[in-house]
Amino acid sequence: MTNSITATGSSYTLALAGTPPGLSEQSNLIRENANKAILYLGEYLRWEGVLDFVVRWDNNNRFSWTGNPGFYAYGGVLDSGLTFAQHESIFGEDLNGEDYDLGAWINPSSADDLYNYGQSMFIDPNASVDPDTPIGETGGGDFLSVFLHEITHGLGFWSTQQHEGISLVTKFDQSTDQYNDGNWYFTGPYTVEYFGSPVMLAATGSRDHYSHTLPIMYNLNREYGLYNEKWNITNLELLMLKDLGLNVVNFLDGYSPENITNDNSFTEGYVYRLRNDSTGKFIFSSNSIEIDIITGQGWVNEGAAYASPSSATTDLYRFMMASGGHFYTSNIEEKNILSQDSSFTYEGVAYQVYSTAEPPQGSIPVVRYLSNSGSHLYSTSELEQSNLNASDQWKNEGIAWYGESI
Ligand SMILES: [Ca+2]
Ligand SMILES: [Ca+2]
Ligand SMILES: [Zn+2]
Numbered sequence: 001m002t003n004s005i006t007a008t009g010s011s012y013t014l015a016l017a018g019t020p021p022g023l024s025e026q027s028n029l030i031r032e033n034a035n036k037a038i039l040y041l042g043e044y045l046r047w048e049g050v051l052d053f054v055v056r057w058d059n060n061n062r063f064s065w066t067g068n069p070g071f072y073a074y075g076g077v078l079d080s081g082l083t084f085a086q087h088e089s090i091f092g093e094d095l096n097g098e099d100y101d102l103g104a105w106i107n108p109s110s111a112d113d114l115y116n117y118g119q120s121m122f123i124d125p126n127a128s129v130d131p132d133t134p135i136g137e138t139g140g141g142d143f144l145s146v147f148l149h150e151i152t153h154g155l156g157f158w159s160t161q162q163h164e165g166i167s168l169v170t171k172f173d174q175s176t177d178q179y180n181d182g183n184w185y186f187t188g189p190y191t192v193e194y195f196g197s198p199v200m201l202a203a204t205g206s207r208d209h210y211s212h213t214l215p216i217m218y219n220l221n222r223e224y225g226l227y228n229e230k231w232n233i234t235n236l237e238l239l240m241l242k243d244l245g246l247n248v249v250n251f252l253d254g255y256s257p258e259n260i261t262n263d264n265s266f267t268e269g270y271v272y273r274l275r276n277d278s279t280g281k282f283i284f285s286s287n288s289i290e291i292d293i294i295t296g297q298g299w300v301n302e303g304a305a306y307a308s309p310s311s312a313t314t315d316l317y318r319f320m321m322a323s324g325g326h327f328y329t330s331n332i333e334e335k336n337i338l339s340q341d342s343s344f345t346y347e348g349v350a351y352q353v354y355s356t357a358e359p360p361q362g363s364i365p366v367v368r369y370l371s372n373s374g375s376h377l378y379s380t381s382e383l384e385q386s387n388l389n390a391s392d393q394w395k396n397e398g399i400a401w402y403g404e405s406i
Contacts, residue, residue: 005042007250008249010046013050013052013053017054020057029125030123033123033127033144034103034147037145040129041148043250044248044250045089045246045247045248048089049089051088051089051102056105057105058106072105073153074102077168079168079320081293082171083102083153085156086156086245095348102151102153102155103154104151115140121140121142122141128144129230129232131232145220145229156172159206171289177198183200188244190239200214210223218236219232233252235251235253266288266291270306270406271285271307272284273302273303273305274291274294275299276298280375282326286308286351304406305366305380307403310404312354313353313355314401316352317332318350319344323343323375328376328400328401330400353366353402364402365402367380368396
């Protein structure tokens, strides 16, 4: 059943999966607490699509769990560096299909009680988020708080740079820097504006938390949380989520973020060409998040090349080549052939274009060039094309697709 959050209009589902028999009597209360956590977060965030939340008892191969019974964030990361839930929240597309988008894994060795790091957890009979609610002597923390914590990971507090090497760099990782003191800091502009400085991240444990040295009012995304308390949303988490691309529509205490514009040149529906001077590669993007991520990472935004047509006739498919460059095609047969080729990794639909068959009058041809070194360049500029045509470094491969003129 799809639910809607009155405050923001966001939609969601919630499932319990693999609930141990010993917890069947408590499962309604567990669901009620998880639901309250979603509604609580949903008062502040407006997301697109339908976020599918889960409380799932199972082993999670991704994290190859070895420690105490405990909780772990449910989700996964796309090549773009966004989590599934983050992508769906921003773009409204559910890219992991039937799988749940975010939530909590619970190690199943807790057969008939909820444990976190060996301690029994509190399941609040009132499903309250009030920070003054006593949570008993359990020591394992409050289930509602821990679930809320895990779903913030699903929404983008997720470092793969620390845990899975640097080949996959998340939007979160892009918002962090290691300073001379050896510590990592979150440097998102909204967060820095609010906090007054970059926010120190956990030095031990997992870097997608802020450090336990922050003032104790900051609890929800703290590493080594204060387990005898309810963890509450503060503006710090909300501004970190805003820096991660989420649409935060409400803040606490009347706070209103400064109008910080990183890329005010971006226009929805325009396709930008970006250039990497150190590798000589080019990329087309109509995705403000992607442009934001790669600009400054050696990529220069050359500006809008054309618009993605509103009445497009085909998808444009993007591949990553083993050589490091991108390859684009609007030809479905070529797309299917390259999908079988191990030196091409399919990245998905880049945006929509006009196919080469009967392009409308006034549309802009995109001409494909192949260099002697095997990389491709797509050009919409007649001046650039005449230079490329005159060069013996480049071979004109013809019109690849058409864009809408701006
Ligand atoms: Ca979904
Ligand atoms: Ca899904
Ligand atoms: Zn965590």
